[in-house]
Amino acid sequence: MTDTAFEPRRIVVTGGCGFIGSNFVHHVVREHPGVHVTVLDKLTYAGNPGNIAGLPADRVELVVGDICDEGLVDRLVADADAVVHYAAESHNDNSIADPSPFLETNVRGTYALIEACRRHDVRYHHVSTDEVYGDLPLDDPARFTEETPYRPSSPYSSTKAASDMLVRAWVRTFGLAATISNCSNNYGPYQHVEKFIPRQITNLIDGVRPRLYGDGRNVRDWIHTEDHSSAVWCILTRGRIGETYLIGADGERDNLAVLREILRAFGRPEDDFDWVRDRPGHDRRYAIDSSKLRRELGWEPRHTDFASGLAETIEWYRENEPWWRPAKEATEARYRAQGQ
Numbered sequence: 001m002t003d004t005a006f007e008p009r010r011i012v013v014t015g016g017c018g019f020i021g022s023n024f025v026h027h028v029v030r031e032h033p034g035v036h037v038t039v040l041d042k043l044t045y046a047g048n049p050g051n052i053a054g055l056p057a058d059r060v061e062l063v064v065g066d067i068c069d070e071g072l073v074d075r076l077v078a079d080a081d082a083v084v085h086y087a088a089e090s091h092n093d094n095s096i097a098d099p100s101p102f103l104e105t106n107v108r109g110t111y112a113l114i115e116a117c118r119r120h121d122v123r124y125h126h127v128s129t130d131e132v133y134g135d136l137p138l139d140d141p142a143r144f145t146e147e148t149p150y151r152p153s154s155p156y157s158s159t160k161a162a163s164d165m166l167v168r169a170w171v172r173t174f175g176l177a178a179t180i181s182n183c184s185n186n187y188g189p190y191q192h193v194e195k196f197i198p199r200q201i202t203n204l205i206d207g208v209r210p211r212l213y214g215d216g217r218n219v220r221d222w223i224h225t226e227d228h229s230s231a232v233w234c235i236l237t238r239g240r241i242g243e244t245y246l247i248g249a250d251g252e253r254d255n256l257a258v259l260r261e262i263l264r265a266f267g268r269p270e271d272d273f274d275w276v277r278d279r280p281g282h283d284r285r286y287a288i289d290s291s292k293l294r295r296e297l298g299w300e301p302r303h304t305d306f307a308s309g310l311a312e313t314i315e316w317y318r319e320n321e322p323w324w325r326p327a328k329e330a331t332e333a334r335y336r337a338q339g340q
């Protein structure tokens with residue numbers, strides 16, 4: 001832990017209208033008065049300005065634009081003392097259907113941001129995923145650590161891995177003041193209906209029988225997005241420059257167990273779903289060892305009861321149908337076209 005904490009006053013949050021970025025913006029507004037947030041978001045299909053609507057205008061400003069726009073990025077970074085980078089193409093299935101926007105946003109966009117941070121000597125935090133490490137066998141208790149070699153499987157995770165490598169090289173070569181975090185699977189409010197948990201929840205609300213990929217034994221390590229936000233803030237303000245921190249909350253569960261938990265919450269029998277063909281390259285197991293973050297920075301997750309976090313998330317989707325309804329039909333049409 002550094003002796004004196006870094007105290008940012010003006011931060012740029014890229015992708016702040018997406019799922020995890022918008023939860024982070026809410027977290028900062030609630031927990032850190034005095035910090036101004038400029039959200040830079042292109043508002044792709046995954047970005048929704050409604051995610052940050054209602055936050056105080058003197059604390060949060062939305063700039064609609066592309067992180068690949070070097071002039072725009074330069075102007076915003078020049079006026080900030082930290083950048084927290086969430087913007088990405090983030091959905092594995094889409095990356096298999098068309099990898100090109102993943103290369104553009106995840107790799108070129110990161111390049112534009114770190115170059116601007118280098119020019120203006122601005123602190124940079126890079127938000128990444130545990131998927132860069134590939135997967136673990138189901139019958140092995142090993143978990144990912146900061147030392148695990150990179151072994152990405154999908155176009156999505158390979159572009160995230162590439163962006164992590166750019167950041168590491170910019171730290172080493174140019175002295176960029178950066179930290180990196182790799183987090184496990186998030187759940188919580190504002191997650192797009194294309195993702196596993198919201199898709200199951202909204203199908204059940206619609207009376208549609210859920211579908212499960214493969215044999216359902218793929219294990220994900222679930223963390224509530226609010227815990228991800230507190231960890232990112234902790235690393236941004238107290239992490240050591242140049243370091244990577246893994247973020248996880250010991251939430252390993254296979255997809256079948258998660259679906260059964262959702263079915264139970266809806267009062268449905270636990271086998272009330274259909275199996276569908278697995279996606280190519282589907283990783284078997286992710287599991288995070290977050291002891292470095294806990295030991296060095298004293299971070300702890302708060303939402304450790306998955307069943308109650310899930311119940312709150314289901315409640316949120318029930319109460320916020322106008323938020324997810326417009327994206328639902330197009331998302332299901334896309335899945336149907338892919339045979340899922």
Ligand SMILES: NC(=O)c1ccc[n+]([C@@H]2O[C@H](COP(=O)([O-])OP(=O)(O)OC[C@H]3O[C@@H](n4cnc5c(N)ncnc54)[C@H](O)[C@@H]3O)[C@@H](O)[C@H]2O)c1
Pocket residue numbers: 014015016017018019020021040041042043044045046047048065066067068085086087088089090091105109127128129130160182183184185186187192
């Ligand atoms: N979802 C997870 O479980 C998870 C886990 C670990 C890490 N992450 C990482 O967290 C970050 C956010 O993930 P998410 O699930 O919230 O994604 P998301 O798809 O919900 O949101 C992405 C946001 O980025 C914006 N965006 C996309 N391209 C852009 C561009 N070129 N310029 C500006 N804005 C652009 C979108 O409009 C959207 O608001 C990603 O970097 C992802 O790799 C996600």
